[in-house]
Amino acid sequence: MILEVKNLTKAYVRDHIPFLATDDISVTVDGSEFVSIMGKSGSGKSTFINLVSGLLNPDKGTIILNGEDITKLKDRDVSSLRSSVLGYIPQGNSTIASLDVLGNVLLPYYLRNKSKTGKTTKKSDRELKARALEVLDRVGIAHLKNSLPSRLSGGELRRVAIARSLVGKPELLIADEPTSDLDPATTTEILDLFASINKEGTAIIMVTHDEDADAYANRKFTMEHGKLSDRASFRYKEAI
DSSP, X not given: OOEEEEEXXXXXXXXXXXXXXXXXXXXEEOTTOEEEEEOOTTSSHHHHHHHHTTSSOOSEEEEEETTEEGGGSOHHHHHHXXXXXXXXXXXXXXXXXXXXXXXXXXXXXXXXXXXXXXXXXXXXXXXXXXXXXXXXXXXXOGGGTTOOGGGSOXXXXXXXXXXXXXXXXXXXXXXXXXXXXXXXXXXXXXXXXXXXXHHTTOEEXXXXXXXXXXXXXXXXXXXXXXXXXXXXXXXXXXXX
């Protein structure tokens, strides 16, 4: 089991009125699952995945990621666990304009793999570049490795984010609206890639408004008023 969440609660205040973005959520995810979460804007979906990713701290509850309760870890330890176990694809464009595609994919892993002298070792540098090129090829944009983000389409930028999330060979991939603003053909290609990754043993949690994307999941949830409800279990759509 890659993820176990118990009694997860996070409160905010809007216009002086408190509300629960996540309300006592308990759920488990294992390595074979492709999870889809649907719900209206403001229902708590993004808060939930940001908590699970260790980007937010809950007010109550536990988040056990790969056997570690991240709510009890220091920030540095959470970051280390997240970078070694978790792949995260945020909404929108998350590239750095001054870095080319390869640099954007590698940046988080250069930071993680620095030696005590503050530099990456030659071996880790070679290994990271080889892995990054392998993943860029898999997502179909290896030919753009030297291109700057300003030269890329929306679909290509999304593929950069996916490649970056996969470089560390995560056990859990979390994607926040990964197909928003993409054309149907690109959406299908990305979802087929997700299905393939899931078949290879990476669990996926995907937040989406897209019913076509939702159809790929083998476990489906609805988020409403901070509550997570299990809709049913399905077989995911076969990858082409």
